[in-house]
Every structure is written in C-alpha cells, then in structure tokens.
Amino acid sequence: MTLRFDSACTRCLLSECPRSAGMHVCVPGMGPVPSGILAYGEAPGAKEEQEGRPFQGNAGGLLDEVLGMAGLTRDDLYIGSVLRCRPPGNRNPSTDELEACRLYTSRELEAVQPKVIVTLGGVPLKALTGKTAIGENRGKLLPLLPAYRSSVRVIPSYHPASILHQPSIRAVRMQQIADDLKLAKKFTDGGVWDATIVTNPAKVPRALDLLSRCDSLACDLEWEVFPGRKMAWPWSRLDGRTPRLVSFGLAGRVDGRLLSCSFDAEDLSLVNPVRELLLRIPSIYHNAVADVIWLLSRGIHPTIAGDTWILAFLLNIQSSLSLKALAPTLTSVPAGWGDEMGDLLGAVPATPEEWQQTKEYNAKDAVATFLLDEELATRSEGKPFMPLYREVLLPAALRLSEASLAGVPFDVERLHELAAAAQVRIKTLTTRIRDTVGSSRPMDAAYAVERVAGITLPRTEKTERPSISAEALLPYRNRHPLVKDMLTVSKLQKMDGTYLRPWGSLLDEQGDQRLHSIYRLAGPRTGRTAAEQERGGTAQQYPRWQPLRQCLQAPPGWKIISADQSQIELRVGAWVVQERQMLAFFQEER
Numbered sequence: 001m002t003l004r005f006d007s008a009c010t011r012c013l014l015s016e017c018p019r020s021a022g023m024h025v026c027v028p029g030m031g032p033v034p035s036g037i038l039a040y041g042e043a044p045g046a047k048e049e050q051e052g053r054p055f056q057g058n059a060g061g062l063l064d065e066v067l068g069m070a071g072l073t074r075d076d077l078y079i080g081s082v083l084r085c086r087p088p089g090n091r092n093p094s095t096d097e098l099e100a101c102r103l104y105t106s107r108e109l110e111a112v113q114p115k116v117i118v119t120l121g122g123v124p125l126k127a128l129t130g131k132t133a134i135g136e137n138r139g140k141l142l143p144l145l146p147a148y149r150s151s152v153r154v155i156p157s158y159h160p161a162s163i164l165h166q167p168s169i170r171a172v173r174m175q176q177i178a179d180d181l182k183l184a185k186k187f188t189d190g191g192v193w194d195a196t197i198v199t200n201p202a203k204v205p206r207a208l209d210l211l212s213r214c215d216s217l218a219c220d221l222e223w224e225v226f227p228g229r230k231m232a233w234p235w236s237r238l239d240g241r242t243p244r245l246v247s248f249g250l251a252g253r254v255d256g257r258l259l260s261c262s263f264d265a266e267d268l269s270l271v272n273p274v275r276e277l278l279l280r281i282p283s284i285y286h287n288a289v290a291d292v293i294w295l296l297s298r299g300i301h302p303t304i305a306g307d308t309w310i311l312a313f314l315l316n317i318q319s320s321l322s323l324k325a326l327a328p329t330l331t332s333v334p335a336g337w338g339d340e341m342g343d344l345l346g347a348v349p350a351t352p353e354e355w356q357q358t359k360e361y362n363a364k365d366a367v368a369t370f371l372l373d374e375e376l377a378t379r380s381e382g383k384p385f386m387p388l389y390r391e392v393l394l395p396a397a398l399r400l401s402e403a404s405l406a407g408v409p410f411d412v413e414r415l416h417e418l419a420a421a422a423q424v425r426i427k428t429l430t431t432r433i434r435d436t437v438g439s440s441r442p443m444d445a446a447y448a449v450e451r452v453a454g455i456t457l458p459r460t461e462k463t464e465r466p467s468i469s470a471e472a473l474l475p476y477r478n479r480h481p482l483v484k485d486m487l488t489v490s491k492l493q494k495m496d497g498t499y500l501r502p503w504g505s506l507l508d509e510q511g512d513q514r515l516h517s518i519y520r521l522a523g524p525r526t527g528r529t530a531a532e533q534e535r536g537g538t539a540q541q542y543p544r545w546q547p548l549r550q551c552l553q554a555p556p557g558w559k560i561i562s563a564d565q566s567q568i569e570l571r572v573g574a575w576v577v578q579e580r581q582m583l584a585f586f587q588e589e590r
C-alpha cells in the first residue's frame with residue numbers, strides 16, 4: 001500500500017529538477033500499513049523514478065535477495081526512502097532537502113506504526129539518528145532524533161547497492177544485511193524467555209543451590225558507568241569514588257530447564273557462595289575479559305569455559321558481535337530486551353522498582369549468553385579452530401583480565417615533568433619556525449620549507465597543496481634545520497595529545513600509579529589482540545620514545561622485560577590448528 005502522499009510536492013528544490021516527461025517526480029514508500037518493520041533507503045534513483053516505486057533495478061534485486069535470506073518478502077515490511085525525489089546525478093542529498101522531506105518520514109512513522117526501523121545505508125542512518133558510521137553502530141538499537149517524536153528504535157545496516165560498488169565483499173555484505181533484517185524480524189515475530197528468573201533476594205539462595213548442580217553457568221555482571229564516560233573499571237575514579245559493581249547474574253540448566261538469578265553484587269551473603277560456585281563450575285561469558293576483570297577485583301577467580309563473543313567471531317558470524325544482536329538472531333530470545341532500561345543502564349538503581357528492573361535485565365543477559373553459547377557450540381562442532389579457542393583463547397582471556405586489572409606500573413611524577421618539558425619545547429620550536437617563516441600559518445611553513453630546503457613536498461589529494469605531515473617531511477629531515485624543527489614539533493604534539501596529557505589526567509584521577517589497558521581477543525580481522533584505554537593510547541602500543549618508556553617503573557624487587565611479540569598470536573594460532581600455509585609462511589620468515 002502507498003500512503004497518501006503529495007506526488008507534486010514542492011517543499012524542496014528537488015521538485016524543480018528537470019525530468020523526462022511521464023516520470024514520477026516523487027517516489028513514495030510502499031508496503032503493508034501498519035507494519036512491524038519499516039526499512040529506509042536513501043533516495044530514488046533513475047529506475048525508481050521511472051517505476052514510481054522504491055528499490056527497483058539492481059539494488060532492488062539485491063534487496064529482494066537479502067530479504068529472502070532473512071526469511072522476508074516485500075509484503076512483510078514497509079519500504080521507503082528518507083528523500084523521495086532523485087537528486088541530480090544521484091548526488092548525496094543536502095541537509096535542507098532531507099530536512100524538507102522529514103515531514104513525510106514523520107507521517108509514515110505515524111501511519112506505519114513500526115516496531116523497529118532498519119536504515120539501509122549511511123544517509124538514512126544520519127537522517128534518522130544523527131549517527132554516521134554504520135560499522136560502528138551495527139547491532140545497536142539507536143534512538144530516533146528527537147525531531148521525530150517517536151520512541152521506535154533504529155537498526156543500522158548497509159545499503160544493498162554498496163555491493164554493486166564492491167563486488168568482492170558481496171557474500172559478507174549480503175549476510176550482514178540479512179542478519180540485520182533477521183534481527184528486525186525478531187521484533188515482529190516476538191520470542192520467548194523460556195527460563196525461570198529469580199530476583200527476589202529471599203529466593204536467590206535456593207536458586208544458587210539449584211545452580212550449583214550445573215555443569216556450566218553463564219555469568220553476567222552489571223556495573224556503574226560514570227556519567228559522560230564510555231568505560232568503567234574497578235580502577236576508575238570520579239571525585240575519588242570507584243564505580244559500584246551493581247549486580248551479578250548467573251544462569252544454567254537445572255534438570256533441562258533454564259534457571260537464572262540476579263542479585264545485588266554488594267550482598268556478601270550471596271556473593272560468597274558465588275565465589276565458591278565460580279571456582280568449581282566453569283563459566284561462560286559474552287566478552288569474558290570485561291566481566292572477569294570485575295570478578296577478579298572481588299577476589300573471585302573463575303574458570304572460563306566459553307566466550308560467545310570470541311566464538312561468534314571465530315565462526316565469522318556477520319551480525320554485530322553484541323549480545324543484543326547475536327542472541328535474538330541466533331536463539332529464541334526476543335529482540336530489544338533492556339530497551340526499557342534507558343538511563344538505568346550503567347546507573348546504580350535508586351528505588352526498589354529500579355532494582356527489580358536492573359536485576360531482571362541482568363538475569364536475561366545471563367540467559368541470552370547461555371542460550372547463545374549452546375547455539376554457537378553446536379555450530380562450532382568439529383571446526384578446526386576449536387583447539388585454538390579452548391586451549392589458547394579461553395585461558396588467554398583469564399590472563400589478559402589479570403593483566404588489565406594489574407596494569408603497568410607507572411611513574412606519574414616523571415610523566416608530568418615530561419609533559420611540562422614537552423610544552424616548553426613545542427613553544428620554543430614553534431616560535432623559531434614562525435620567525436624563520438615569517439608567519440604562523442602551516443601552509444606558509446610548507447612553502448617556506450620547499451623554498452629553503454630546495455625540495456618539493458608531496459601534494460595532498462584534497463587541496464593539492466604541499467603536505468607537512470611527518471611522513472612527507474621525514475625524507476628531508478637533514479636538508480634544513482627548519483624541517484627538523486617541524487618534525488620535532490609534530491612528534492611532540494602527537495606524544496602530548498595521545499599519551500602525556502590523557503595519561504596524566506587519567507593516572508592523577510586513578511591515583512594507583514598503574515596504567516590499565518583492556519585487551520580484546522576478538523574483533524580485529526588481523527587475528528591480533530587489540531587493546532582499549534579509557535583515555536589516550538594503549539599500553540599495548542607503547543611508543544618507542546625513550547623519555548616516555550622511562551616512565552615505566554618496576555616496583556622494588558621486580559624487573560620489566562621488554563620483548564617484541566613478533567605476531568605471537570598468529571604463530572601460536574597457526575601451530576595449534578596446524579594451519580599449514582601459515583606455518584610454512586612463518587617458517588620461511590616471510
């Protein structure tokens with residue numbers, strides 16, 4: 001069904017663009033009304049304009065294909081575009097055009113009453129949520145911009161036409177879009193929490209008693225994240241206060257039926273039995289490192305039996321690796337749980353109702369993790385990467401959690417002295433450069449370098465002006481003192497912005513003289529271990545700059561040993577799974 005729509009709309013200048021006779025000026029959305037899923041593309045192209053329907057031609061064919069992969073047809077959803085007229089030459093829509101066309105999006109939202117929206121491509125994602133990066137936001141349920149006055153959530157995905165520009169990624173991209181549509185389908189199909197959930201503190205001891213009979217337990221923790229921060233860890237501080245560990249969630253199969261319980265993580269009468277339980281019964285996590293850091297900080301040393309995040313990565317599942325995307329796509333749990341949490345996510349509950357909501361959410365996370373692990377374990381049976389997963393990655397998750405919690409010993413006073421000295425040096429050199437060049441504009445410095453050093457710097461692609469990046473200047477460092485000064489300033493500014501200032505403020509705040517990085521075993525396509533830092537660069541990529549290296553200080557009785565990892569993750573991985581090609585590659589030291 002096509003909604004009532006002004007096909008001769010003149011709200012933006014696109015209505016004045018010349019078109020061939022007989023063509024439809026505005027292309028409305030189409031599909032059942034109401035519809036649980038509303039999918040938005042960018043704007044009509046020539047084919048859509050001719051047909052007067054969204055998603056025609058090659059892109060339309062690809063959309064039909066991915067819909068089929070997700071178990072959907074066009075009759076199952078309403079499909080439209082955030083701009084309803086074709087921009088000349090298929091250029092990107094302007095902000096004014098999108099703003100003008102928002103009226104019809106709002107009308108469609110009102111009429112279609114979707115449970116969820118899927119954005120196909122970057123333009124609809126930006127128009128509806130203000131976000132720009134699809135890859136970063138996949139698997140998240142994003143809120144609509146306030147202007148839409150709707151609480152419907154948005155699932156970001158790619159535009160099928162992106163495959164036309166990069167045919168080599170066809171299989172992966174098709175699967176990614178299909179998985180995102182499957183997640184949306186879960187919103188309309190529903191799902192079930194086929195588990196007994198216990199949150200009443202009086203009943204938790206009995207639940208723990210029953211769970212003590214399980215062979216494995218899924219474990220999930222909720223902790224406080226300070227306002228405005230992305231991360232929170234046991235070593236984080238705000239005004240001298242550490243974040244609170246809010247709740248523990250544990251789930252397992254008792255006589256074949258799923259049981260999950262959640263309780264206040266500061267209730268020691270419950271935490272103490274859990275310490276014994278997790279020591280004895282192997283536990284499963286979604287991204288073990290994060291939860292285990294918190295467990296270790298409370299003196300709980302678990303045996304990690306599964307990590308659904310790593311396993312999904314090894315299985316090359318194309319859906320986002322978040323639990324909220326993976327579990328509804330691959331198991332029976334409903335999509336969108338926790339949506340109702342809003343600001344309560346990462347907060348310390350203040351009322352009994354908020355506690356109830358948080359614990360229920362926590363218990364459901366544990367159920368989702370348990371079910372996801374069961375599903376992924378079935379899919380992984382006999383896969384060659386399983387020895388790597390069990391013998392290397394799971395034990396490594398525990399060691400990396402310990403490493404994150406322990407942190408790297410750091411001389412903060414020396415770091416501050418270094419930062420102050422760097423500031424003085426940057427100022428002195430900048431003044432000298434300005435005096436030599438006779439201007440403080442970087443572009444004048446670039447032309448001056450070319451003149452005094454008798455060189456031609458490479459041109460930037462965008463402006464076609466000389467580049468003064470470190471990479472461009474480095475080959476000429478001995479040609480003139482000005483080049484050397486510019487390179488030194490560039491390096492010091494990088495050190496200052498990436499390490500000296502962020503680490504200085506972080507370490508001052510923490511007060512424990514330790515630099516903590518959080519290590520990730522899944523994610524990078526290279527197979528290498530990645531690291532994250534609350535602020536600034538990570539300890540894993542510690543720069544070779546000697547003055548900064550000297551800030552690393554071994555405590556009395558300890559020594560710091562410096563070694564090159566030399567792609568150890570890949571070497572060990574290749575050996576464990578006997579990947580012949582990679583082994584030959586490493587043996588030849590290529």
Ligand code: SF4
Nearest residue numbers: 009011012084085101
């Ligand atoms: S793009 Fe939208 S606002 Fe602009 S003329 Fe077409 S229908 Fe109207």
